[in-house]
Amino acid sequence: MTWRKIAALGFLCLFGASVLPLQSRLQREAEAAHFHKTTLTINLRERIGQAGFLAALSGFRSPLAALLWIEAHTAWENTEWGRMAGLFETVTALQPRSLTYWDMAAWHMAWNASVAALQNVKQPSEALRTRAQRAYIQLGKDFLERGILNNPDRPQLHVQLGVLLRDKMEDHCAAAEAFLKASKFPDAPPYAARFAGYEMAKCPGREREAYDYLRKLYEEGEKQRLPSLINLLRQMESKLEIPASDRVLSADTSSEH
Amino acid sequence: MNMIGPTLAIARNTFTELVRQKVFFFLLIFALLIIGNSAFMAKFSFQEQFQMLKDISLGAMSVFTSLIAILATANFLPKDMEDRTIYTLLAKPVPRHRYLLGKLLGIIALLACATLLMSALFLATLWLRESAVLMETRAQLSGAPGEEMRLATQEITNATFNMNLLPGIVIIFIKSALLASLTLFLSSFATSSIFTIIMAAALYFIGHLQATAREFWLSGVEVEWWSRLLAAGVALLFPDLQAFNLTDDIIAGTAVPLALFLNTAGLGILYIAVYSALAALVFSGREL
Secondary structure: OOHHHHHHHHHHHHHHHHHHHHHHHHHHHHHHOOOOOOOOOHHHHHHHHHHHHHHHHOOOHHHHHHHHHHHHHHHHHOOOHHHHHHHHHHHHHHOOOOHHHHHHHHHHHHHHHHHHHHOOOOOOOHHHHHHHHHHHHHHHHHHHHHHHHHOOOOOHHHHHHHHHHHHOOOOHHHHHHHHHHHHOOOOOOOHHHHHHHHHHHOOOOOHHHHHHHHHHHHHOOHHHOOHHHHHHHHHHHHHOOOOHHHOOHHHHHHHHO | OOOHHHHHHHHHHHHHHHHHOOHHHHHHHHHHHHHHHHHHHHHOOHHHHHHHHHHHHHHHHHHHHHHHHHHHHHHHHHHHHHHOHHHHHHHOOOOHHHHHHHHHHHHHHHHHHHHHHHHHHHHHHHHHHHHHHHHHHHHHOOOOOHHHHHHHHHHHHHHOOOOOHHHHHHHHHHHHHHHHHHHHHHHOOOOOHHHHHHHHHHHHHHHHHHHHHHHHHHOOOOOOHHHHHHHHHHHHHOOOHHHHOOHHHHHOOOOOOHHHHHHHHHHHHHHHHHHHHHHHHHHHOOOO
């Protein structure tokens, strides 16, 4: 080895040592901005195989996730629900920041797989069919909850969780909380706040709170004054026996509707 | 003596030579890949379609630029020696480091062109798919209230192009230029192009594990001394290629802060400068 090669090696070590703080800082900055959140575990290695794991390690997580998603779609076409769930686990582990994957995985499980389980002609026991249906709905909910943990800075999965709790579990109190959390984000869809109010109104014991909340929304202006909100407010004013003078709709209703 | 002229002449010549070697034929494969992908994806929801189009296109972009960087750089020194063009060149008043710099600039120019062409193709496909989905949605919601229509179209446009894709593409290019300079350093002492390619490929994988080794080394976990030494060696000698993998998360919608982009780009340029300088140092003493 010539002195030049030795000098190059020595310089490389020195350079490596001098950029260490910069590399560590960059990694912290990236993690703070929600980059590099994927944890490549032995469990994932078993699921995607050696070649897949190597690809994931080498910066090809997203194409690998896309290919597995196509495989999951094929499993869906063949109604292989268990295989689909396993593939969704892998895809979401590879791309935990992709809302599409969490959202679609939850939808497939809570809507498609659960209905298929309930209508499974091979299972004569209705109790077992219902149990399987509930298990798939719960799996869909799990996907959304894990998606939220991985994407605490985005409202979309809170909205989807609210929809699932409302439509598939009929847990209106929990749905109200999910929509409420979504509505707190600056980029939340405008209907999240209204949905929170609608669900709160169906939550036993929170009727008065729901009325005040919906009334506040109504007072925000025309944008929130949709027929569903107005009708609900009117129903609640009757149900809660709000005095005519305090009713928000008493004056407006006749002129608007 | 003006040395910029000869360096640029070598760079231009390297670029032309690579183009003549039909390197750009890979674009055909890239085009087939993304057009085929978007045609095949028609049965998916639009969110899935756009997600997968971005996943596959940017992944392919990263693969192709990395391959070009390693293969083109590993090949040029042995080829110039075989053709004896290196002797003609170095017999003229062109210092060795200028020769290397010219070659590297030619390869980086090729990588820039390749990245630009692939980006144009990718963005055009994305735009075409977006237009098709928008048209379909507008037709379906023709009688819907304005607010509903606005939300639906906004959802589609949010799922397609976002400005963060651009820094992601720039980082893919910088990573490929870094790989080219790393391969140049390897080829400055390697005796064959096969050795350089194998070593560069191995370094590519090790580079992606550098961050893990660094963390392990600096975490202070009680381990065998040789384990710690190995981790330190990897952390000190190899580049952190994982730092340049921003596209996976950008595709998923994560926004890139400007500071993070600039620091990553800066680190990449620093690596390129250092590997090029080391290549020049080793090559200047090499017997030809």
